[in-house]
Amino acid sequence: MAALSPKAEATVEPIVYVVDDDERMRESLVDLFMASHKQASAFASGTEFLKAADTGRPGCIVLDLQMPNSSGLAIQHELITSGSRMPIIFLTGHADVPSSVTALKAGAADFILKPFTAQNLLEAVDKAIKLDEERRRVLNERNRLCALADTLTRREREVMLLIASGLMNKQAAYELGISEMTVKLHRMSVMKKMESRSLADLARKVEKLGQIVQHECGVDA
Incomplete structure (x- = not known):
């Protein structure tokens, strides 16, 4: 999960990472994002995602809360531990209040119940990407001030x-x-x-x- 330098990330388009063990859901989401002129990449498991994805890149993560081998909350914890602050949008088929509270307290950008409309998800993704852009702007300003100081x-x-x-x-x-x-x-x-x-x-x-x-x-x- 290599991080990009501020100079490098300025030339990189935001990406939407999809992490879901349901193949049909993965393909459907990638098609949706691509049709909305967004770069997207899908992974079938949290392990695969954590190993291959560049979470230092601008964008966000659409993450299934409940997967067989690794829960969405466990993946969120791994990302936070590694230093990644890429916004996460959780998807779940169950109204799991304790999990949603835990996810949001840990910094999740949104928590969406299945089934959902394409418009609602796209709005959540746009919001998460804007959140990430603002966080990076603040980080770059902080780094610039530190360099001056x-x-x-x-x-x-x-x-x-x-x-x-x-x-x-x-x-x-x-x-x-x-x-x-x-x-x-x-x-x-x-x-x-x-x-x-x-x-x-x-x-x-x-x-x-x-x-x-x-x-x-x-x-x-």
Whole structure:
């Protein structure tokens, strides 16, 4: 289940993976998605899917909840454990409330009962793909901010956090025990390295960095 780089995935069309042990259902779903101008690939078992599918690719998974050898919930768990966040739409022929609750709590995009209409499934797939696109956009932005922050020296990071919190240059200088001129020089460097043209933009980026685990980009916001 190899993941694609942000650069590579920009040229890759979303795909709909179908995982269902019912051959007729697999073929029907693939035909439906292909007729809707979507790329689709089908697997007869969770084991086959986990072994061969590229879950780092943009798209979503249409997954049968109940299969002989591996349940949909078990496959969802394997995907989460491997680090995949590809949206999952569960299909089931039974109104299994506990399973649906478990699936949705674990991040499933939707839970659809059989029989279902083609329109309902296509709408769910479109929604899941949009969800995946938004998640990837946020991830790319996070990675970009981390890359910018990694260019800062320790002192520049300290200055950035103080001025982004609203302190004046003189106040930041007092907090750090350095001259106001030194703070001004660091501030100019921070604004350039963080690609910020205004203090408001810098503050917004620092706020986003504050939502990122410290070890991911080395900034304790």
